Amino acid sequence: MGENSKDMDSTYIPKRVSDILTKLSLIHDYSKKSSELDFFLHSFEEEMRKVDAFKPIERLQKERLPWKEKGKGQKSDSEGDGRAKMSIDINEKRNWMSSAQLWTTPRYQEEEGSGFGCNFRSRGGAFVPFKKPSGVTIKEGKRAVSVDGLALSPVPVAEVESIDLNVKNESRCFVRPQPQQPHQQQQQRKQRRCWSPELHKLFVDALQILGGAQTATPKQIRELMKVEGLTNDEVKSHLQKYRLHIRKLPSSSLSWYQQAQCGSVSNPTVASSSSPQDHNMHLRGSAKRVSEENEDDKSESHSWKFQKRV
DNA sequence: CTCATAATAT
DNA sequence: AATATTATGA
Numbered sequence: 001m002g003e004n005s006k007d008m009d010s011t012y013i014p015k016r017v018s019d020i021l022t023k024l025s026l027i028h029d030y031s032k033k034s035s036e037l038d039f040f041l042h043s044f045e046e047e048m049r050k051v052d053a054f055k056p057i058e059r060l061q062k063e064r065l066p067w068k069e070k071g072k073g074q075k076s077d078s079e080g081d082g083r084a085k086m087s088i089d090i091n092e093k094r095n096w097m098s099s100a101q102l103w104t105t106p107r108y109q110e111e112e113g114s115g116f117g118c119n120f121r122s123r124g125g126a127f128v129p130f131k132k133p134s135g136v137t138i139k140e141g142k143r144a145v146s147v148d149g150l151a152l153s154p155v156p157v158a159e160v161e162s163i164d165l166n167v168k169n170e171s172r173c174f175v176r177p178q179p180q181q182p183h184q185q186q187q188q189r190k191q192r193r194c195w196s197p198e199l200h201k202l203f204v205d206a207l208q209i210l211g212g213a214q215t216a217t218p219k220q221i222r223e224l225m226k227v228e229g230l231t232n233d234e235v236k237s238h239l240q241k242y243r244l245h246i247r248k249l250p251s252s253s254l255s256w257y258q259q260a261q262c263g264s265v266s267n268p269t270v271a272s273s274s275s276p277q278d279h280n281m282h283l284r285g286s287a288k289r290v291s292e293e294n295e296d297d298k299s300e301s302h303s304w305k306f307q308k309r310v
Numbered sequence: 311c312t313c314a315t316a317a318t319a320t
Numbered sequence: 321a322a323t324a325t326t327a328t329g330a
Contacts, residue, residue: 189327192316217321237316240323 193234202227203238213243 195203206224210216218236225235
């Protein structure tokens with residue numbers, strides 16, 4: 001074939017390996033082009049098949065990772081499935097390369113999200129460039145071996161500690177690093193948001209506009225409130241509490257202060273301060289159960305937080 | 311210690 | 321988004 005010339009060139013393989021490693025070392029820059037990387041590896045796989053020099057390595061691979069025999073020579077799969085099969089082979093290749101310490105692998109877990117600029121917080125949603133093959137246990141602490149002529153980045157490399165043969169590799173080789181840290185401590189709990197009466201007033205107003213606590217959604221509320229720094233989660237939490245309380249005490253008057261707890265929270269984010277407690281207070285004696293459309297949640301203010309503790 | 315509340319997890 | 325659970329402060 002046309003690639004024969006490549007096969008003959010003794011410098012070709014090292015060069016290709018170097019290319020691969022370089023590619024991987026830059027994986028986080030290519031994170032959005034993972035398809036490109038896959039294509040790259042595909043072509044690499046095909047080339048490897050033709051290179052005699054790799055035959056011994058493949059045999060070694062089979063010895064070390066005897067999980068699959070079918071990939072020998074017969075192409076049992078049809079043309080259509082050939083591609084998928086190839087994909088699997090590539091994963092295997094990656095695995096053995098890992099075990100052979102030829103493969104520079106980026107850190108699966110970062111220390112406090114400093115690495116790639118991605119914060120792996122609980123719901124940061126940050127893009128994670130690497131995936132770990134499922135079933136493969138990685139042991140940290142190894143470093144990339146230095147190979148002459150191959151510019152290996154000094155990135156700590158992960159070592160394959162164990163491989164669960166029962167787990168199928170996913171089509172994509174890389175998985176998000178450590179779905180969750182062993183909850184050492186979620187980077188400290190966020191400072192509590194103080195819901196001052198003014199803030200709550202905005203909250204209640206927003207609720208009114210949105211048609212009641214049962215129909216309003218945290219996001220909408222937040223947008224209506226237009227309070228700088230106020231997050232969806234905070235509104236959500238407050239709404240949850242609010243709903244709970246209006247369920248508990250269907251009617252009562254409101255007293256929304258006693259914000260003694262907000263000590264260091266920045267509450268002056270509220271632009272205007274209006275009287276929070278001038279609501280129409282008409283009790284509805286029969287309002288025992290809050291129905292779905294309980295629009296009057298505001299009307300019947302609640303004294304849920306009028307309690308003098310301590 | 312208990313309770314209310316806010317943060318976070320499911 | 322809705323609930324459930326957990327962490328914290330009073």
